[in-house]
Amino acid sequence: MGTMEQLTLQLRETAREILESKKAAAVIGWEMGTFWYSTAPAILTRPEETERLVWNEYCLNNLAKYLLDFQNTDEKVAIFARGCDYRGINRLIQDKQIDRDKVLIIGLSCPGMKDDKKARELGQNADIPLAKKCEECTYPDALAYDLWVGEPKEAAKPAKAEAKVFPEVESLEQMTADDKYENFAANYEKCLRCYACRNVCPACSCRECIFGNSSKEWSAKANNLSENMFFALTRALHVAGRCIQCGECERICPVNIPIMLLNKKIIQDIDHLFGPYDAGLDPEDKMPLGSFEFTDPEEFM
Amino acid sequence: MFTVQESEIRDLLNVLNKEYKVFVPAKVGDESKFVPYEDNVEFCWDRNVLLSVKDKFFPQTEPLYKFKTKRQNLEIEPLAPKDEPVLLFGVRSCDLQALNCLDQVFLTKGFVDEFYRTKREQATIVALGCNEAEDTCFCTAMGVDPQKGHGADIQAHWLQGKFALEALTDKGQKIIDTLKSYLKEENLEVPETKGFQLQPDMDGVPEKLKGMFDSDLWTEVARKCLNCGACTYICPTCHCFDMSQDVRGEEGFKYRCWDSCMFEEYTLMAGGHNPRPTKKERVRNRFLHKLCYFPERYNMLLCTGCGRCLSVCPVNLHITSIIDKVKEAN
Structure with a gap:
């Protein structure tokens, strides 16, 4: 090269x-x-x-x-x-x-x-x-x-996802429920709600975001732990199965919140429940949370 | 001036802590900010803190009054701002200048914000000079003296393993008098701040900007903006807020909280019209407010060169480069 x-x-x-x-x-x-x-x-x-x-x-x-x-x-x-x-x-x-x-x-x-x-x-x-x-x-x-651009490359091998294991998710899972909560609270207590994570994210493409629309009163502009957690969880669940793991949200957070932790936990769970999946490799891919198969786990039903 | 060994600064702060609620610059995990002084705080003396003291006077979320309805009756209970003497130890010149900007907004031209005023009057400020600039610092270009905090009660310097204190007001003198037994009178030379890398030339910029509302510059520079609020929320001078309420059943409270001109909703009007529909208009407004509108109204810049926005902007859209581009523009 x-x-x-x-x-x-x-x-x-x-x-x-x-x-x-x-x-x-x-x-x-x-x-x-x-x-x-x-x-x-x-x-x-x-x-x-x-x-x-x-x-x-x-x-x-x-x-x-x-x-x-x-x-x-x-x-x-x-x-x-x-x-x-x-x-x-x-x-x-x-x-x-x-x-x-x-x-x-x-x-x-x-x-x-x-x-x-x-x-x-x-x-x-x-x-x-x-x-x-x-x-x-x-x-x-x-x-x-x-x-x-660059050295000519060998024909790209079809990409195949492998089941991912994230060390930080593993250690999170070892925690007691109280410790998990404390960890979560410590991370999001400092959130400024500047929404840099949302705005940089290629999976956040809603024309209108509920966090930019306070008149609906689903969320409040007030900065407190409850609202900050609501934002964090809503975003994590909204990009679930679609997060491409670019890590931009975490890299640019002005107050260094480990934002990818929630995303990685969800990615690891999806691998476990629906088989290894890496989002964004091929636009024709079937999305694990955007499609249905009879063999899908339904433990909660 | 009066000096105290750095190792003895805690004795001094312990004395002050009896009379004031003392805040000091501290490292907290990956962050740095002003925290209430306690024996185990990890001080941050070598550089300015990431989060300025703005929120000590203008909190991100501030309840204003409570209300309750009972059939036809409405009860309103004012929530008085906390009335306690506060001492901020170690505020940098740029952040003091930012408070001077906020004073203009919240205390002058016939509009006095009681919540801000109470907290401001209750505060005693010990400024801390900067011996070394960070690469993002450009306060001198914005007319700020990094070794002299304008509006402080005491000016401190961190020199040769000691803190040197000089009273600037009567309030400051009284504090020094009460601390006399810990202090030694000696004169240390205050060095010129080293290491400035950025020197944007502000000469004529506010005037020139008056004619640049329709400039193509804004279309070009705004392209990379993500319209997040990182720059505005980290800024020690940004002061826009929104009013909102938290209602549970028949009672609730009204509060105000920071808002950002970078957000679409900021200028969204009731009928659905948005006079600043795209990032171009929002970026333009942010820089015109800092460098043109505010100087026009208050005769001072709304940027103090603290450099925080330079270190947090996800796309490196820096105010210093905007100033350079304005200078170059035809």
């Missing part, structure tokens, strides 16, 4: 060609942020802007969510996609938020991104560890694409 600097040039060239030939109206990628350890999503529409694109060890943002901004246009949008972006795009396709025909997927192979918070703390000369979400990643490459 070429170095990331070389790939950056290829990214720019590919993006420029797409915009010049009008194969897509916009290209979604990454550009440098304010600091050496930061990049930002870049949504580009003019060929000359493509010089801003970068591909480096801090391209942490999952880009899929930005496709929603093009929901109401007829034009095609190009998007750079590693495994996590790819799964996010499939999430939106499968949830009927966007049409596959309107997306031009430019596949990438991801070496794993570095932890920007650690980078800030440790400094430029230190050995910076991988971001947690990347350490846990099982699909670093886009599995299907319209264009590919």
